[in-house]
Amino acid sequence: MAVAPLSLANIQGDILFGLPKQSQSFFLFKIDQPDAFRANLANLVPLITSAQQTKSNITEIKKVKLSQKLRANEGDGEAVHPDIVTVSGVNIAFSAKGLEKMGIVGDLGDFLFKSGMKEGALDLGDNMRQLPDGAIQPDWDDAFLQEIHGVGLITGDSHETLNQKLTSVKDILSNSVQEIATLSGDVRPDDQKGHEHFGYKDGVSEPAVKDVESFKPGQTVVDQGVFLLGRGDDAFQDRPSWALDGSFMALRKLxxxxxxxxxxxxxxxxxxxxxxxxxxxxxxxxxxxxxxxxxxxxxxxxxxxxxxxxxxxxxxxxxxxxxxxxxxxxxxxxxxxxxxxxxxxxxxxxxxxxxxxxxxxxxxxxxxxxxxxxxxxxxxxxxxxxxxxxxxxxxxxxxxxxxxxxxxxxxxxxxxxxxxxxxxxxxxxxxxxxxxxxxxLAQWVNSRGGEYFFSPSIPALRDVFAKA
Structure with a gap:
């Protein structure tokens, strides 16, 4: 079956461009009431930020930065001060256990996604600990040792913008989920914007997605199918039709x-x-x-x-x-x-x-x-x-x-x-x-947990995942 041409309006915004942000929260949740959750999801879908909207937001931010004679940083996904541009974003993704809980049927063709990150923590080199009963488990934060069904990614140009959007998301889902944890981060201040905590500029070597964005000298241009299911060089061809334009997300606390x-x-x-x-x-x-x-x-x-x-x-x-x-x-x-x-x-x-x-x-x-x-x-x-x-x-x-x-x-x-x-x-x-x-003599970055998620397309969220 022929695949329709790529539409940025169908793809969640964090995947191809990165949601612009000064601050971000990761709302980890467990689905308690599957039917209620899928009904609530119908109300959440209009809030989901598409790649098309994300691209527009980034273009506006760069335009305003240049007019203000500020450096338009490349690749760090940062927003500007809310006095200049106000922007927020919402995306959502689900673990294999979350798909199972909702009754979403179909083999996504990725055994690591199906088994979950905790199952493969030892293979990743994460530290392990022995429990009193002799069992071995990853030396992770408690939040990631629980069964996580989904994660909401909420971004904003300020804590105020972020918290308003986060509250809206939680209110929509409130009677159907149990909050496991909400983890938050911020772009570093002043001259450290775009740098990680060791002090090194991050995101410089990001690849360009073929036929989606322009590329710079030295930047690797990569087929869409390396990132999007059902496109181009995506090696697994027997996925369910609703998997098209979704992407697997790895989340790690480091x-x-x-x-x-x-x-x-x-x-x-x-x-x-x-x-x-x-x-x-x-x-x-x-x-x-x-x-x-x-x-x-x-x-x-x-x-x-x-x-x-x-x-x-x-x-x-x-x-x-x-x-x-x-x-x-x-x-x-x-x-x-x-x-x-x-x-x-x-x-x-x-x-x-x-x-x-x-x-x-x-x-x-x-x-x-x-x-x-x-x-x-x-x-x-x-x-x-x-x-x-x-x-x-x-x-x-x-x-x-x-x-x-x-x-x-x-x-x-x-x-x-x-x-x-x-x-x-x-x-x-x-x-x-x-x-x-x-x-x-030391390991200066130590994983404290994570999970694998599937970030569906917006049509899949609306037509398959949500239930009126």
């Missing part, structure tokens, strides 16, 4: 130990200048976003801010003098180490947001985290096993990847995990001796 990370760099490198270089070699970019492959010895903020130059490079195969094999951006997008066709099928669209307060003076002085902060990680793909799970297990957690190098790369120092308690190692951290191994 606390970051920032003072400890900074102390390790300084203690290991010796001087702040050397620590900054080592940190850049951990990431593959300087904090400004400038790539090591273009400026290997010092940061270049002008380059980091230039979206037409900061992603236009490739790594040199079997050479980590410029950038370590294990550097985070090289593990996640090994351009030059592998052919493009071996990379694009594993790409994801990242839509996360930082959470938690800025590091306090007391934490910096003590070199110890006392207030939880980190990243609410979100990504979209048409196959979890080819996307998020593959990136975490086969590339980030694999000390031998990239394969075929004369020096073993080691773990991704940021997100690479080992649940066995062994010390992670990497090579390439020392610019003066790129083959010298380094023991990563």
């Amino acid at each position: 606390p970051q130990l920032v003072p400890e990370f900074d102390k390790f760099l300084l203690d290991t490198a010796g001087t702040q200048e050397s620590a900054d270089l080592m940190g850049a070699r951990f990431v593959g970019r300087w904090k400004s976003g400038a790539p090591l492959m273009k400026t290997p010895t010092k940061d270049d903020p002008e380059l980091g801010a230039d979206a037409n130059r900061n992603n236009d490079f490739k790594f040199k195969a079997n050479d980590q003098s410029g950038c370590p094999f294990a550097a985070h951006i090289r593990k996640m997008n090994p351009r030059g180490d592998l052919g493009e066709s071996s990379i694009t099928s594993h790409m994801v669209l990242r839509r996360g947001i930082p959470f938690g307060p800025e590091v306090s003076d007391e934490e910096r002085k003590s070199n110890k985290t006392t207030q939880e902060r980190g990243l609410m990680f979100v990504c979209y793909q048409s196959s979890i096993s080819s996307g998020f799970s593959f990136l975490q297990q086969t590339w980030a957690n694999n000390p031998s990847f990239p394969f075929g190098t004369t020096t073993e790369p080691g773990f991704d120092p940021l997100i690479g995990q080992t649940s066995g308690g062994g010390v992670r190692t990497m090579t390439g951290a020392f610019a003066s001796n790129s083959s010298q191994p380094l023991n990563l």
